[in-house]
Amino acid sequence: MQQFFGLDIGSRNIKVVELNRARDGRPELVAFGSTETPSGAMQSDSEMDQQKVAKAIKELMKESKIKSQKVITAFPESRVFTRVIEFPPLRGEELYRALEWESDRFIPLPKDKVKVSWMVLDEGQLPEGEEAGRKMEILLVAAPLDLVNRYLGILEMAGVEPVAFESEIIGMVRSLITGSDESAVALIISLGASATDLCIVDRGTIRFTRSIGTSGDDLAKAVSRDLGFEVAQAEEYKRAYGLMEDKLGGKILAVVKPVFDVIVNEIEKAIISYQTKVPMRPVKRVVLTGGTARLPGVVVYLAESLGIEVQIGDPWVNIVIPPRFEEEVRRLENQTQFAVAGGLALKQD
Ligand SMILES: Nc1ncnc2c1ncn2[C@@H]1O[C@H](COP(=O)(O)OP(=O)(O)OP(=O)(O)O)[C@@H](O)[C@H]1O
Ligand SMILES: [Mg+2]
Numbered sequence: 627m628q629q630f631f632g633l634d635i636g637s638r639n640i641k642v643v644e645l646n647r648a649r650d651g652r653p654e655l656v657a658f659g660s661t662e663t664p665s666g667a668m669q670s671d672s673e674m675d676q677q678k679v680a681k682a683i684k685e686l687m688k689e690s691k692i693k694s695q696k697v698i699t700a701f702p703e704s705r706v707f708t709r710v711i712e713f714p715p716l717r718g719e720e721l722y723r724a725l726e727w728e729s730d731r732f733i734p735l736p737k738d739k740v741k742v743s744w745m746v747l748d749e750g751q752l753p754e755g756e757e758a759g760r761k762m763e764i765l766l767v768a769a770p771l772d773l774v775n776r777y778l779g780i781l782e783m784a785g786v787e788p789v790a791f792e793s794e795i796i797g798m799v800r801s802l803i804t805g806s807d808e809s810a811v812a813l814i815i816s817l818g819a820s821a822t823d824l825c826i827v828d829r830g831t832i833r834f835t836r837s838i839g840t841s842g843d844d845l846a847k848a849v850s851r852d853l854g855f856e857v858a859q860a861e862e863y864k865r866a867y868g869l870m871e872d873k874l875g876g877k878i879l880a881v882v883k884p885v886f887d888v889i890v891n892e893i894e895k896a897i898i899s900y901q902t903k904v905p906m907r908p909v910k911r912v913v914l915t916g917g918t919a920r921l922p923g924v925v926v927y928l929a930e931s932l933g934i935e936v937q938i939g940d941p942w943v944n945i946v947i948p949p950r951f952e953e954e955v956r957r958l959e960n961q962t963q964f965a966v967a968g969g970l971a972l973k974q975d
Pocket of ligand 2: 635636637818819916966
């Protein structure tokens with residue numbers, strides 16, 4: 627199948643997934659793995675840090691037995707500008723002009739400092755006779771050029787060749803949403819280390835995206851700051867007790883909750899905004915992914931706060947796991963962490 631593998635360079639962990647076509651034509655797992663991102667390296671512009679990340683990628687590829695040298699990677703959602711835009715159905719030159727106008731309008735950076743790409747979500751339909759038309763919908767993605775160049779530099783140092791860049795949300799939607807969910811509206815939430823990414827998917831199509839800078843690391847920071855623990859100890863407490871009420875006399879919950887509620891508030895705003903726009907299509911389920919999806923008590927806490935069914939996203943729903951990987955995959959502590967890398971690998975040629 628692909629001549630490439632999916633690479634997700636997170637602020638805390640790097641993940642890789644490589645696939646092949648199984649006999650029945652379905653994508654099959656060939657290789658996967660994860661490793662820690664060198665501390666702070668993705669937040670830095672220095673070449674030395676880029677080299678450290680490149681080395682970590684190389685080692686991970688070797689350890690996980692990645693075969694391809696071609697890669698698809700994702701820019702962090704928090705660093706790109708992503709928007710679903712709508713206009714009457716347009717084609718050709720008219721479409722290009724409308725896109726240019728829209729990107730000038732919403733991208734807060736000069737034109738020569740960003741790389742803009744787009745994906746048609748719905749081609750739309752002009753009104754015909756009695757039938758009302760449908761707007762055209764396009765997902766516009768703009769990445770700052772300095773970010774693009776930094777990624778290109780890292781990949782070059784790692785000795786791999788990029789075949790495409792996507793955003794994290796596009797990757798995770800591809801791996802977490804199956805053909806059979808197409809009738810329901812799902813809200814996907816990626817709870818990572820430094821960012822929380824949200825997106826609403828209706829009939830398999832992305833309708834809304836948002837990224838906020840409050841996430842897993844802020845929960846540990848709150849435990850450290852408010853209870854006076856060292857960061858490493860605070861991280862352990864966060865992982866052990868999370869949002870559980872009955873643990874440590876509720877001490878951890880008391881400091882984690884106000885930070886987590888910032889995220890809940892943002893989720894509620896996303897739901898309301900979609901409900902206002904499309905009242906007939908309520909959000910029916912929430913899918914959690916990312917490392918912080920393992921926070922103790924998070925599923926129940928979110929389900930109670932939102933009044934919607936919450937589940938942990940399975941990154942392998944669209945992928946065949948061959949028998950030789952079954953045990954290893956089952957033993958993985960955090961499978962859902964592979965959602966972005968898996969979705970990148972699932973991109974069709
Ligand atoms: N058992 C656990 N309980 C709670 N949090 C956890 C657990 N295991 C990992 N985490 C948290 O998950 C985060 C790492 O997850 P992930 O690998 O998805 O992040 P990342 O992709 O590197 O980050 P980002 O996408 O935000 O740059 C860290 O904040 C870590 O504390
Ligand atoms: Mg991530």
